[in-house]
Amino acid sequence: MAPAAGPETRELLQSCSETMIYFVHNMTASYADKSNESSVVATSVAMFILVAVFFNLNLFSRASDVSAVLNPTVRLFLSSSLSLFLPVMSYLFSEAKKASVDKFIVVNLKLGQQQADDLPLLARVILTWMLLVELLRKKVEAILITSTGMHLYSSLITHASTVAWLGNLVFFNLKAAGQKALFGVLWLLCAAKLVQRVAITEIGKRSYAHGKNARLISSYMAHLPKLKLLVAADSTSSMDRCNFAVMGEENMVLKAGPHGYELDLGLAASDAVVTVGKIWQTKQHPRLKRLCLSFALFKLLRRRFESLPPATRQETDECRELILDAMCKDDQATAGDVPAEVALFQVLNDEVNFLDEYYHSVLPVVLASPYFFVVNYLCFPVVVFGLCVMTIVLCGNGRILYAFKSLTNDNYAVSSGILSLTKCLWKNVVRSPPVFFCIVDVSICYLLFIVVVYEEVWEFIVFLLSNWFIVSLLCSFSANPRPVRCILWLRRNISHYPSLITIKQFTVLSSSPRLPTATLPKHAKLAILERFSRGGGGGGGGGDPLSNGRAVLLTSTGGRHRRFSRLAWACQSGAVAEVILTWHIATSLLETKQQQQLPTSASRSRRTAARLSRYCAYLVAFRPELLPDDREGTERIYKDLKKGIKAALGGARGYYLSSERSRHETIRALRVDASAAADMTVLERGAVLGKQLVEDDEAGDGAVWEMLADVWVELVVYVSPSRAEEHARGHEAALVQGSELVTLLWVLATHTGIARPDHDGEIDQPAAPA
Incomplete structure (x- = not known):
């Protein structure tokens, strides 16, 4: 049987149940050990500060910002903190694991017996922190699509090493089926995020629409005179005749040649390639047409950043005609919604935002499309959920009912209820300093969980409201503008996009x-x-x-x-x-x-x-x-x-x-x-x-x-x-x-x-x- 908690603990926790008394005693036992009191307290305080930064960054800094880019100063601070986080927490986990059984009492709520071979409570709390922080790691890492070599894979290798180490801590230290299942699910989410990030990086790097697009656009623009003959517009408007590619140019690639890509220019006249001229001939709102123009110009400008041949004289002349003449004189460019100078600066600002998110995004908005939406936000969660169920069953040695019951029986916080545990701690927080630090540790777990959930929800919202997704919808459903109108309605009601240049x-x-x-x-x-x-x-x-x-x-x-x-x-x-x-x-x-x-x-x-x-x-x-x-x-x-x-x-x-x-x-x-x-x-x-x-x-x-x-x-x-x-x-x-x-x-x-x-x-x- 588990030894009883000390009389001082019972006296302080009179309003709590017997099992909760044991739980609090286990949580606070480390603070009573004078040999490691300072390190445990310092760790809890430092961890609380880190979590507070994540919490504030996610919940209070995005009231009107749906950008997928994180401030570089904040990202530097968080990445530096996370680089030290794993070794420090691994050391503390090891120290907590070595703690004697009489200081970390593990109560089996079902049998009322001590499991001496289980992981002490403090070690499990530290392991929880490590897993939840790992889920937030993507927050501080930019998605590198155009980089090559070790610079591209260094962060992925580090991420994979961390996930592998956490898997070792979970599956080789936890014995109880319910505990192994709970932490195994958290680890599986970390591994799934790693696989997702690798897939996004590889797909983006190898895609003609993304990683290879700058070179493809260079080949495409070299055929600009031929395109003018192949795709002749009836309108006299410069915007209607513009053949700058918005989307679909990857469909023209035949093969890689010695001087760029060989293209099937005949597809330029079909629906396979969406150009600025085709968008301009639709009945979309002028703001959406200008957004597509910004996207096309962004593709042209990428060549400047990726050491490709500069624009030709003919291309710059056409850009001058489009930007400085047609944008300021064509009624369709503004349709009276904004003055011409505002419309032009809006085009430039949107183009720079595309560049910013392409090279510095921490979220996969670059790949935004209806297809990616279905795969990444509908199919992928279903697959991960199935793997989580399988993990729980495997941790119960194939006994399905036992595996799911053990989730409650072997995890006290789950069986007693989060609210009951919090209520007990808050009632006694002013009576004992150890209880105060106990509630700090528990609060860290709460905040981390909230931030992780919020981060996933916010990524979904940013994806839906991004300019990338709107352009993709415009090119995919130009005949049916209803999906685009729904997204624009959401964006107007959820976020604020400044139209002024500051x-x-x-x-x-x-x-x-x-x-x-x-x-x-x-x-x-x-x-x-x-x-x-x-x-x-x-x-x-x-x-x-x-x-x-x-x-x-x-x-x-x-x-x-x-x-x-x-x-x-x-x-x-x-x-x-x-x-x-x-x-x-x-x-x-x-x-x-x-x-x-x-x-x-x-x-x-x-x-x-x-x-x-x-x-x-x-x-x-x-x-x-x-x-x-x-x-x-x-x-x-x-x-x-x-x-x-x-x-x-x-x-x-x-x-x-x-x-x-x-x-x-x-x-x-x-x-x-x-x-x-x-x-x-x-x-x-x-x-x-x-x-x-x-x-x-x-x-x-x-x-x-x-x-x-x-x-x-x-x-x-x-x-x-x-x-x-x-x-x-x-x-x-x-x-x-x-x-x-x-x-x-x-x-x-x-x-x-x-x-x-x-x-x-x-x-x-x-x-x-x-």
């Missing part, structure tokens, strides 16, 4: 660690698109060459800013970061000047200039890899500026404790020899330029702000294009942090062939300001 705001003259966000003004969107429409030197479309702002002052359309041509010296620098910081400081100084009422157009220009100024300063300070200059050079320029500001403000004390207004007054009051422009620092150049802007603004007609808005639009467009592989990788890495305006514009420049002039580094030394 940009981070930062000023170098402030020491605040906050990075507030602001919306990109409509005036800024129109001005940026108008600048792209005018083209850029070195690009496929020709037009006005891009400049770092100098052309706005010297050769602007109609010469409307010629009166400010004397300020062109502020743009004469070989480093774009210096130009940005110079104009940013000057714009900040002008902002703090007491402004009188401006005309409406000038007020819009002021808002555009101020927000783009702070955004470009943010890029220099926090995202130098997204700028065209070398990252180290940009970082050095910013560090030198910070040193200069600290020196001007009287050291660290003045830098961190002074108000923003006093900072601006101090910088504005700097005494600078304006005749030696080549020797001025960035801070001094910004101060001199700021004084000149203030003087020019005395008229109060708002002309200065209109000029500044054009300069900042020119600058933000100028820094966007890049042919360098390093900057493409920088944009890819930044995707997971959220869509950046400069990334959207880089995408637009890549599609339309806009580029900076090849000679943009050949710039003279700054001349003295007039």
Whole structure:
């Protein structure tokens, strides 16, 4: 018979049953052992913190976010924690397993006898944690479809090793049939998730629609002139004639050739291949048509990230016609639901979201399709359920009734009821510290179970509401839009998709660690698109060459800013970061000047200039890899500026404790020899330029702000294009942090062939300001 619990335990747990007293005594026995009390308590506390992070991450951070991407900082923290979790828990499991029988009393509720060869209760609790955390491991691992070699399989090998080790702990340490069945089911779920992940990775990597799609699209676009002849649309609309593939291009593959894939181009005219033109000829909502266009452009852009041949001149010309002309002029593109500039930025934002989820997703939304939905979310759970039943029966040596009864008889928490156990613990939590830690351990199990269930439900919801699934439904059921309408109705009622473009705001003259966000003004969107429409030197479309702002002052359309041509010296620098910081400081100084009422157009220009100024300063300070200059050079320029500001403000004390207004007054009051422009620092150049802007603004007609808005639009467009592989990788890495305006514009420049002039580094030394 099991020895009775101590009198102090009975006294504390007077309201509980005899068997529950034994259970609590077993749970708290480890805390009474002074030799391992500190390690057990520390483990429980650390585990509770980890579970709280998972719980908060899943339940409270997704109220309006259905993205399949996890914040990289959170993912790094969780992956680091999980890398230490298994060895630490394995050691604690081993220590708990060695505990003497008189400290861990296992009660057989049916026979009332002790089973000395069973696993102690604390060891089973630790094993429960290990299995449930393993079920959450996929939360912090991106699904790698395009990677190859050991980088692709390293995480899978680690995952498989962990599952194998947990299987060893379950099936070679548990003796009671009910306990082995319960933990065996949990282990089976872990193994099933591993098999599911391997299958998704292999299918995605080998599929022409996913892993091999970038090379397939490269072969497809090489036949663009032939496609125009084969698939001739009756409509004169550019969108109706567009042959960019949305889905189904994998059906055209005949075989792999020496220069790409050999394709059956005749299928392009059939329903086997869905193109943008075919989607545009349907009666779908314009928002859905634009989503398909974003998906097609995303496929084109993947070639840029996977070292494939760049777009041809003909392709960039067609993209310019589609994006910058048809999107802004074709009534079907917007149908009055949103303005043209909003629709275009929406297309770019959706495209970047596709890229983000393709390269950084932790959920299998990339494979979203009706077929995958049936296999992964209907058939697979049925198969796993059957395997779970088989596991329970096998753990009972084939005795079906005994196996299922043992689930209750051999697991006290199941037989007594979760609510009864929790009620007993909470009634006595204030009477004894061991009971407090006992309820912490039990709460960890509860929270882990809740998070696991929630994670599965949320994955299903994200899959259903993803843009990937909507595009797949559109291409599969274009004649019957009802399924798509149901998904859209769910998405409108469950989640919130922001339609506005937000940009981070930062000023170098402030020491605040906050990075507030602001919306990109409509005036800024129109001005940026108008600048792209005018083209850029070195690009496929020709037009006005891009400049770092100098052309706005010297050769602007109609010469409307010629009166400010004397300020062109502020743009004469070989480093774009210096130009940005110079104009940013000057714009900040002008902002703090007491402004009188401006005309409406000038007020819009002021808002555009101020927000783009702070955004470009943010890029220099926090995202130098997204700028065209070398990252180290940009970082050095910013560090030198910070040193200069600290020196001007009287050291660290003045830098961190002074108000923003006093900072601006101090910088504005700097005494600078304006005749030696080549020797001025960035801070001094910004101060001199700021004084000149203030003087020019005395008229109060708002002309200065209109000029500044054009300069900042020119600058933000100028820094966007890049042919360098390093900057493409920088944009890819930044995707997971959220869509950046400069990334959207880089995408637009890549599609339309806009580029900076090849000679943009050949710039003279700054001349003295007039």
